[in-house]
Amino acid sequence: MSQLIKKEVRVFAPATVANMICGYDILGFAVDSPGDEVFMKRTENPGVVIRSIEGDDGRLPLDPDKNTVSACVKMYLAHLGLEKEVGVEIDLIKHMPIGSGLGSSSASTVAGLFAINTLMGNPLSKEELMPFCIEGERLACGHGHADNVAPALMGGITLIRGGEGLDIIKLPVPQELVAGIVFPQVDVPTRDARQLIKEKVALKDAVIQWGNIAGLVSGIFMSDYDLIARSMQDVLIEPTRAILIPEFYEMKRIAEEAGVLSFGISGSGPSVVAISKGHEAAQKAVDAIQQHLNEQGIECLQFVSKVNVEGPKVLSQS
Amino acid sequence: MSQLIKKEVRVFAPATVANMICGYDILGFAVDSPGDEVFMKRTENPGVVIRSIEGDDGRLPLDPDKNTVSACVKMYLAHLGLEKEVGVEIDLIKHMPIGSGLGSSSASTVAGLFAINTLMGNPLSKEELMPFCIEGERLACGHGHADNVAPALMGGITLIRGGEGLDIIKLPVPQELVAGIVFPQVDVPTRDARQLIKEKVALKDAVIQWGNIAGLVSGIFMSDYDLIARSMQDVLIEPTRAILIPEFYEMKRIAEEAGVLSFGISGSGPSVVAISKGHEAAQKAVDAIQQHLNEQGIECLQFVSKVNVEGPKVLSQS
Structure with a gap:
């Protein structure tokens, strides 16, 4: 060796x-x-x-x-x-x-x-x-x-x-799972994004979150895309981190309109991810989001990929 | 009709x-x-x-x-x-x-x-x-x-x-999953057991808990008993509710010694549950727990059953 x-x-x-x-x-x-x-x-x-x-x-x-x-x-x-x-x-x-x-x-x-x-x-x-x-x-x-x-x-x-x-x-890995990613070119250092998050959370919200996590894991094992969509909701972290991401809720609205399963933040952001069944909805979502961001004067990159x-x-x- | x-x-x-x-x-x-x-x-x-x-x-x-x-x-x-x-x-x-x-x-x-x-x-x-x-x-x-x-x-x-x-x-349902239940005959009303639980929890504990939940759900889907055992740990609720259950930690020690996958509270207690792979460890655990409780002057009932x-x-x- x-x-x-x-x-x-x-x-x-x-x-x-x-x-x-x-x-x-x-x-x-x-x-x-x-x-x-x-x-x-x-x-x-x-x-x-x-x-x-x-x-x-x-x-x-x-x-x-x-x-x-x-x-x-x-x-x-x-x-x-x-x-x-x-x-x-x-x-x-x-x-x-x-x-x-x-x-x-x-x-x-x-x-x-x-x-x-x-x-x-x-x-x-x-x-x-x-x-x-x-x-x-x-x-x-x-x-x-x-x-x-x-x-x-x-x-x-x-x-x-x-x-x-x-x-x-x-x-x-559910075979038809596709991620559409948009990276708006704004700076959100991981350290700052972590520091924003509260150290204590309400137990009732934690219960909703772990119900969603259990639902997502079950949906992954069963390739149940409806269950994945219902479960892939973040009630705890997203509300805080979304503040750092320009146009977050408008992007979310656009992605939902495009028919994705779920939309949220990738890691600590600012990239966002639209998760869909099949390529089409993800592509449609990222195209529409990119157009919207460009109209707001925000440059961005997009990627669409299977897992x-x-x-x-x-x-x-x- | x-x-x-x-x-x-x-x-x-x-x-x-x-x-x-x-x-x-x-x-x-x-x-x-x-x-x-x-x-x-x-x-x-x-x-x-x-x-x-x-x-x-x-x-x-x-x-x-x-x-x-x-x-x-x-x-x-x-x-x-x-x-x-x-x-x-x-x-x-x-x-x-x-x-x-x-x-x-x-x-x-x-x-x-x-x-x-x-x-x-x-x-x-x-x-x-x-x-x-x-x-x-x-x-x-x-x-x-x-x-x-x-x-x-x-x-x-x-x-x-x-x-x-x-x-x-x-x-x-993993086929070999068996539950050994012991009901110590003491009174713990659900309402009281709920009221003891804190409304806020530390996010870092919640993360450990939902990692365990995701691990348990994965273990259930894969019939991976080791993963089920590693994951079936409650860091949030048990420490509070265990206070209401006599001999809880001694019962836990006894169950672990008997080789069960995990031991904890059933619902809000006071019943406790030893979850095992196969009948033998669960039966051994509940027998030993029953003997211990009886020695402490606590009457109890036991049940051993598959899911x-x-x-x-x-x-x-x-």
Whole structure:
């Protein structure tokens, strides 16, 4: 294991929609698009170097101890006792904006760890990579939570039990579930979005929320789209976080008019997600939302995708 | 519909374990034993009469407007516009104690409504009987909630979404799931047990609770008993309600030692439930708990049963 088995690898890791509207801090799913790419190449000299970052508008650090991708790769190598023997050079290609609520840092971290593990000949399983991914989240957001890294690494829909714990359960994916995502280009840092949330909640609201969560999980297992639609309602977190997102309730109205199952915030926002049965309603919703936002002078990006069931993927290797 | 099709009927309806440990106000399941019986016979004169009640120690009213069984039967007949035409006489045989936390009033109400509907030739579906059952709960406990009547009427494991709403979802039943129930003969009225519960909860605890609920529902769908065991933990309600139940934590220790999946309070108590994979651990747990309680001078009843998947059942008719 002291040598890298492969010379170079290019890896894609998917963006993720944390919370899945009603499942704050416990549910999330991956999408086929967008996602980030890492190109990793072995070098003669030991050490981890970030050679380039594309698509970050110069916001991410190149210092390998500060950049979460390289920092996690270093942790991985240290865990295997190889930090003094192995050398790699990283190009990070970001296809999605930072601070979008789409698990941007998670996708990069997962891509980086999947890349180094591939170069090493896959000594660790996905489950074994998870602690490094979570540590990357702690570096990136100050909060070591798995709600984005779990679906980004495992693919599909994931459930995280036990707060900060590592009990991650893969749920089945209803085949026709499609996510239409709109990222309005306004800045909502995760830290601020978290700080807005109240520490205490009314038990009666919590009961409604966990009834919805149980309904959503049941709907997922039964591919019951009506039940998914009825259940995917957030009475606790959305009312607070929606304040930070321009035009939230108008976007919601537009999405409902387009016939989606549900509409809400992706992670801590500002991206929003319209979840639908089939492609058509999701596409219709994001088109109408984009048009509305543009009329308000707000630039935005849109993505429409099925649930990604694979997680990170090797695009090329040699 | 103005005539009763049958002359008489005897119906059994099952006891129920509300909350299923972590799913306060949303989950519940029925058991094969204990349960209540209603014997209902048509009479010449219109009106609803309670002829006898057995097993209630004289605690339940015979006045047909005050007794929840007869009151619900009257509502049912009024709904069909037949209160002035149809007459029945009711014998209520209670096989389980009142105020036990086993859905005693729900079982009687469900048995009564199932009996009158059977005598009428089943004009209403189970779903259509539900509102009458919930109204019965309101009369009995001052709180019109479906967490006992839903599993008593539908059988199996039920999920209730939406607080007081009527969105009831039948979950699958893992085949080897067995409930060992112990009823310590101390009095914990539902109203008091509800009043003890705090109106506000910490969001971080709520997140752990709904992660557990999602884990339990997933475990139920996958028949994953390990996941069921990990998830069936109540961090929110049990710490408060356990105060009212003598020897609660010692009983929990004993149950865990016996190898059950989980142990907690049935409904609002004082009955407790040990949920296990297979009969053996549940039986071992309830035997050891009973012995311990007896040593403390506390009388108790015990029941060991698989999940009842049928709900109310006609025992005889003519």
